[in-house]
Amino acid sequence: SDLRRVPVFTNLNDRLFEEVLARAELLSLEEETICREGEAGEAFYLIRNGEAQVFRRHEDRDRLVAILADGQFFGEMSLLADERRNATVKISKRTDLVRISSGDFMSIVAKDAGMMRELAAVAEERRAHQQDALRDPHMAVIGRKLLDLNHAVNVHLNILSQCSVDTDRGSALLATFPGSRYPYVYPRDSACASRFLCHLASSPLKSGDVAMRFLGEIARFILNCQRDDGYWGQRYGVDADDRGIYRQEDNVAHGVSILCRYLLAAKKRDIDIPAIETYLDAVMRGSEFARRNYYRKEIHLFYSTTSIHESAIEEGYTIWVNYAYLLMFRLINELGTAYGVQNRFSVERGLAEGFEMTVGKVFAQEGRHIRRLKPDGTVDLRPDITLLSPFFFGTGLDREYFTDSELFQNSIDFISDMLWDPELGMLQRYLPFIEDPDTHIHAGNGPWVQYTAMLAQYYFHRGDIGRGNEILAIIDGYKSREGHLCEHLTTPERFQDSRPLNGLRGGISKRSSIRASWWREFHTTISWRS
Template identity: 45%
Template sequence: MSTQGKTLDQLNDRLSHHMNLILRCTVPSQRYGRLLLASPPTSRYPYIYPRDTSAAVQLFRRLAGSRRGYDVGQTAFELMRAMAHFIRDVQAGDGSWGQRYSLDGEDKSIYKQEDNVAHGIAILCNYLLTACRLEKEVNEKEAFLASIDKALEYSLAHLYQKELNLFHSTTSIHESAMEEGYTCWVNFSFLYAFSLAHEVATLLDETRIICPAHLNFRRHFLYSVGELFVAGHRYIRRIDAQGNIDLRPDFTLLSPFYYGFLHYRDEMEASAQFLEKQLWDPELGLIMRYLPFYKDFSTHVHAGNGPWLQYTAILAQFHYWNGNTERGDELLEKIDTYATEEGEIPEHLSTCKRFEDFMEAEWKTGIDFAKEFHKPILLDGVDFDKILEEANNMARSYEETGRRCVIDRTSEEGGFIRFTTPLMWSHVEYARALLVRAGDWWKMRRRESLDHTSKTDRTR
């Protein structure tokens, strides 16, 4: 067997491993086939989240559509097809999507999370584009196109502030008030969604179901959003509701890279260097999502602060893309040290001491509850039963986490805890990092600027 063949076999084995763990976060469905949860059905997040699903569907598009013919390609396509049909079916009448859904399609949302509209669009578009590439028939294609158009209309009518040329948010990926205003993550999520919709319309919309005005919007938004979130030669995480620039380090500084808008390479390099230095956990290694100024009411430190593994895997993706394979390998190898014996990767880590401090200072005092259910970030008129259900999930997961602390007498902080294991998203980003390392994602170029690469995905 050739060296190239052995390398592909090894990659296939690793991708199959992560797909098997992703499948532990699925539930059979008579209607859809198999539905993808954020974590196993008895764990912390037994729901379908558009944000997590969109991340998975991006991975599935490459696994199913790559010319390398990955062993898990068919499984990936079946999962993305099931999730696209589910997401289309749970779309609200006004064209929006919420934070999360039960397996039977009930809206279980608690928070105002505007970016989920972008994620819903991306899920539908990535499914249609993959089906087109594979020459698979799409049942009710016109209905999918109409759903995309309705979501684009909702985005522009209700979430876009024309005079600022930005999309606003209340919360999003961090689920707290620190995201109120205009964030890098939310705006690049929408740029990605509108870019995919443009591609879908070009390839598949013969009857022009998607409004041309929605497609034309992308052009002027594309050339402004990147520059609006650059200051001091790097990206910033947010412009707050009053127009103040938020310069604090945050994983979301990688948003332009994550969504494939690669033009401002120097700024991306500076952002990655900044966040890796500022967010590196001194005890556990790997990167935190943001700095844990827990006395700030908008800063949540669930189960104790520590590194988030899916975000660290995205940082590894950046290093691989940027030609720094050694650093990417170091990050993935460090993630491996925190996996369970079965290879399950958690959402985040904390030390045993931080977890105990969190339980005493925030959970038992009710501060964590107050932060989690802060009225300004909740949906208007949210049913208290949903809040109670979430609080019970929190209490159960904290109790289980405390029982499973991995004791390390040599550690200054007593060892570590894994929170939510396995997390589907963590395995998605680890698998995606493997693809970037293998050169089967964004093209690697050391000196050239790159534009959005969805077309590259189609033609490679």
């Protein structure tokens, strides 16, 4: 029964839950008053589907004090306290209810002390909320919106938890479900999750407590993946061993950012971190490794061979990698201030100011952002999803670093015009020149969900709710019944066209140019087998 998922019934033993089902009456109502303030309580009601509005009489008028929806209940307060109804509850649209008579309800509650405590706690919270709502007529709507948001957030938290594996080193957040084709932890994915979890942990939503615990366990696992010299690589197994096949120089920035977000969220929630020195030392070692190995002092930028893109179109000085490191410096600065250890990161603070200025200038050309400077300094003007980097790495923090501008809006218009998939909708990562041996097309070109979601987030940020919702509706159109989304979409025809070019029919072994291109992307310690 779907009632088993309702929190008040979740922990009942099977025998008592069967008793609930036997005594429950199912109702389907439209535009009806269910109970009135001042009447005797005759039943307990639970909403299976729909909505109920709760009113209280105040200053000679009915005041809306709450809006209840799926999984919520009402009528318990008068039954538990043996008093008359303290509110009127109305249905204004088709709503399915579960009704349990007062006698049956009290008989069930008397048999389970845990259920009694939970109901009493809810009743006490509602009394306080109703008083607030009487003083502020907007509280009912705000409360409903927060509950709906909390419910939606919990759906995503649940999916994330399904992708994680608890280990003695922390929570290994896999790229997808355990047992799949990619049983790996990618620091970049974990950094995206930490962005969400840190923001949620700092919010007034009840799910913030769960988010904080999850963030802490993800950070602990990433901490255990770090090499002694400060390095983080592309991906890791659940035992924290390095399983990377690409260099992907942005991952050190992501590793540091995850640890910083965890420590900053803990400070905001006044949580003591027993291993604080271990985390601070890891942040320091990560920063030192990146500066020593990737930073080019002569031009004040970080160099990469691969990062968000696996192929050779990445090599050089990219907007994605450099904004990832700009975020790292910003978080380190916030961390130093929050914990009073600014002197510990004086080198980072000294480097950051000039670096930020360089990044802002170098990647702004031709009236918009550019995706990279090639190794020889040539400007790469091709469209790329990474033009969203200034927004993605500049938001989601306590301090807002991103400023919308004509320059950035031109960049958004450019990638929207050039990368929007005309058949499937959503954004491709870059233009799929499939004959180019330096370009990966991932088993058929097509749009990528997470980068399209970044675009929706940008529109929400600038207040264009309509456009943001339009993009999310396209994304949700590809959602499974369970709420799952894939990473990348293509068509059967594109997949078939891509197979010879991807070497799935032996093409790589026959085309030395492609083979050489692929080989340049891998670590030198990995052997090649045709």
